[in-house]
Each structure stands twice: as C-alpha cells, then as structure tokens.
Amino acid sequence: MATPKKRVLASGVRWTAQYRDARGHQRSAGTFATKRAATLAIQAAEALERSGRGGDAADRSLRFAEYVNGRWFPNHVLEPSTRESYRYCLDRRILPWFGTMKIREILPMHVRQWVTELSDAGVSPAQIRHLKIILSAVFTTALNDFVVALHPCKGVKTPTVPVKEYRILTPAEMRALQEALPSGVARLLIQTAIGSGLRWGELTELRPMDLDRPSGILTVRRSVVELNPAHHPDGGRFLVKPYPKNKRPRRFKLSPTLVAELVRHIDEYDIHDDELLFNLAHFLAPAPRRLLMSVDQLGLTEPNPAGRRYVHGTLSAYTAGRCRCEHCRAAFAEYRSTRRAAGLDSPRQPRVRDSDGHVPGQWFRQRVWTPACAAANLEPRPRLHDLRHSHASWLLAGGADLQVVKERLGHASIATTGKYLHTLPTADETALAALERIQGLGAV
Numbered sequence: 001m002a003t004p005k006k007r008v009l010a011s012g013v014r015w016t017a018q019y020r021d022a023r024g025h026q027r028s029a030g031t032f033a034t035k036r037a038a039t040l041a042i043q044a045a046e047a048l049e050r051s052g053r054g055g056d057a058a059d060r061s062l063r064f065a066e067y068v069n070g071r072w073f074p075n076h077v078l079e080p081s082t083r084e085s086y087r088y089c090l091d092r093r094i095l096p097w098f099g100t101m102k103i104r105e106i107l108p109m110h111v112r113q114w115v116t117e118l119s120d121a122g123v124s125p126a127q128i129r130h131l132k133i134i135l136s137a138v139f140t141t142a143l144n145d146f147v148v149a150l151h152p153c154k155g156v157k158t159p160t161v162p163v164k165e166y167r168i169l170t171p172a173e174m175r176a177l178q179e180a181l182p183s184g185v186a187r188l189l190i191q192t193a194i195g196s197g198l199r200w201g202e203l204t205e206l207r208p209m210d211l212d213r214p215s216g217i218l219t220v221r222r223s224v225v226e227l228n229p230a231h232h233p234d235g236g237r238f239l240v241k242p243y244p245k246n247k248r249p250r251r252f253k254l255s256p257t258l259v260a261e262l263v264r265h266i267d268e269y270d271i272h273d274d275e276l277l278f279n280l281a282h283f284l285a286p287a288p289r290r291l292l293m294s295v296d297q298l299g300l301t302e303p304n305p306a307g308r309r310y311v312h313g314t315l316s317a318y319t320a321g322r323c324r325c326e327h328c329r330a331a332f333a334e335y336r337s338t339r340r341a342a343g344l345d346s347p348r349q350p351r352v353r354d355s356d357g358h359v360p361g362q363w364f365r366q367r368v369w370t371p372a373c374a375a376a377n378l379e380p381r382p383r384l385h386d387l388r389h390s391h392a393s394w395l396l397a398g399g400a401d402l403q404v405v406k407e408r409l410g411h412a413s414i415a416t417t418g419k420y421l422h423t424l425p426t427a428d429e430t431a432l433a434a435l436e437r438i439q440g441l442g443a444v
Helices: 035-051 057-061 064-075 080-098 108-120 125-144 171-180 184-196 256-269 280-284 315-319 326-341 361-375 386-397 402-409 414-418 429-443
Strands: 005-009 012-020 026-032 217-220 223-226 238-241 250-253
Touching: 012 035, 026 035, 064 080, 064 125, 080 108, 080 125, 108 125, 171 184, 171 361, 184 256, 184 280, 184 386, 250 402, 280 361, 315 326, 386 402, 402 414
Parallel strands: none
Antiparallel strands: 005 012, 012 026, 217 250, 223 238
C-alpha cells in the first residue's frame, strides 16, 4: 500500500494521499491534516481501483465543459458527419447551459429546466429530442466511467414530436418536374433517384463500375458525405465512406430504359469506370453538342426584323436571327461555356462550393431542385429525399413484395418499409370501391 506524502506549508503540515491507479499512474485522493486521515483515503481509493470504480479526486470538481471537450468528445467514436453535427449542437445549445456546472451536481431537475427553456425559445420538438439524445450520450459514458453517480437524463421527457407525413410525388408531378429541370444531366440524375430510391450520398457517389450493363444490376458499395473541412480527416470537403448507411453493400436491378440512359450518358461524357457518374462539371458546362443532322440540313431561321435569315445551329442565328430553337441555344451555350472556361466573360460563373467532382447537396437544391419545383408548381414543395419515399411507395402500390423493397432501399427493419404502404394519394380508392360494393350489396 502507498504511504501519504508529507508537505510542510506555511499554514502547517499537510498529508497528501498519493497512490497509483491500475495503469501505474500516480493519483491523488486529496490532502488531509493528519497522516491517519490520508492513509484511510489511500485505502479507500485503492479499494475503488480494485473494484473498477476508481477515479481522481479532481473528478469531484470536474466541470461539464471540461469533461465533454477533454474526455468525451475526443474519444467518442462517431461517423464524421455525426461528429460535425454533435459539435455544432454542443457549442450552440448544450455547453452554454451546462458547461460551467460541476458534472456530478447536474440533476434531472436541471435537465428539465433546460428542456423547458429550449421549448420557450422556440426550438422545435424534433431538435430538442436530438439535443437530449446527445446530452444523454454524454452522461451514459460519464456514468459508465464512474464520473457521475446518476444519469440526470433518465425520466426526463421532451415535447411530443409529431410523425411526419411522407410527401409522395405522383407520376404526373414527376413528369412535370422532369420537364422543368434545366438540363439533360439534371433530368437523368432525378430519373436515377426515382428509379433506384438511392440516398443522396449514395446517388452522387455512383461510378460506372457499379453498374453491370448486360444485367442492369446496380451495386451500392459506397456513400459520400459533405463536411466542414475542420471535421474532415484531410481538410477536404467530401469524404467517401467505403460502405452505405446500413454498412453493407446491396444489389438490385434497374429498368432497361434507365440503364440505356445511363449508358448513353457515360458514353457521351466519356466517363471512365472509376470516375463519378454525376460530376459537378456536367452541370456547369453543357453536354457535347450532338446534332441529329448537319448544319446544312437544319435550314434557315425565320426572317429577323431586318429581313435577314441565318443557318440554324450557329451563333449568328441565335444573336442576329434571334432564334431560340434547341440547336441555336446549344450553339450559344457552347460558345459561352468556352469563354467562361477561358476566363474571358465578365461576370463569370457564380462561385460554387469547393468540390472534388461530387455534386454539393445545397448547391443542387438552390440552383436546380428548388427552381424546378417552383416551375412545376409542386406544392407543398418536395425534398430531394422525397424521391426515395416516392420510389418505395410506387413499388408497393404496384404490387412489389415488401421484402424486395426493403432490400432495394437498404432498410434495417421491414417495419420501416411498411410505412410506405398506401401512401399514394389514390391509395384509398380501392378501399372506397370495396366499401361501395358492400353497401350496394346491402341495399339489394
């Protein structure tokens, strides 16, 4: 057993109860006025060490912020995107309230007061529930490490979170959306999303090697997340994870029409097997011009105000002839793209987020998705993730097996897949028809 260390101070003699923990590190169980008191403290600390419940006396005065920033957050295993979200929530809503409190003195009454203040401040019930999950994770670890004696989140309720209603697009809405999208690449990306049910991170990480052209089978092997560079291991913007959300690859078949469109896109942009199927550059520059006929065969434009006519598919036809047919617009778009790439036009293209080729989700929503939804008069406006919901709903409404849909979507539980049953607006028509038939029989 260790012995107390004598310390001669101006105020008198003090005894420090020093001992070694299970790892051989020197620890202190406190400073006492007598040697006997220090010896008893050492015996108690060593007994706790043997029982696996040891700890430094400094833990008694440990502040919540010190524990979170010094012990919990650096050593807690989290997905990179989750770590970024947790860091924001901790700094924004949790540490300002609990940070200066001693972690051992935080009680359920304090957590209830915090929840009430969040609710009064207008924080949504869903966000409050998420914040409490983070706070509970901190105290679960602290309890397991014997830093605290009780879990202050146990028994604390948060405001009820209403179940969100799925926004399912109808086939008619999908056709209107496709017509409103600004380019063929955007239409193909959305067509792939609705035809596969992929999550955004899975969709934008697809590569030609993931598609088996003869069979039309797509293998989902990876996913990409967009991070703040401060939370990226290499300081980048995009982090490719070698697994999708459910941690294992999945395989399913695409429709022959979609496969043909994807193959045409791959050939048109000369995309290699290990390159991104949907690259940000495909959206910023027009596709290579493909005229169905030669310029000579396109004919002449209608006379302009000066009575002059120009050959379709040329700059003169667009500028002087004021023709806006697809051939003339393509010619002008190619010309502008070439000048912008050379830095000759002012103003230049709007600045986009740093990218290694992956399509940033926020950029796509602001520049492509939201304007297209507005042009198609989709109200309420769907989210990109609603394409995944719509894919599942369409499959089940068409009679697809529930287990098959579960495997296509990569759900962990079939109960999650079952939520998509009868989500189309026309889903109740069959039930109403059956009710009318029964009522008709009863009337007879």
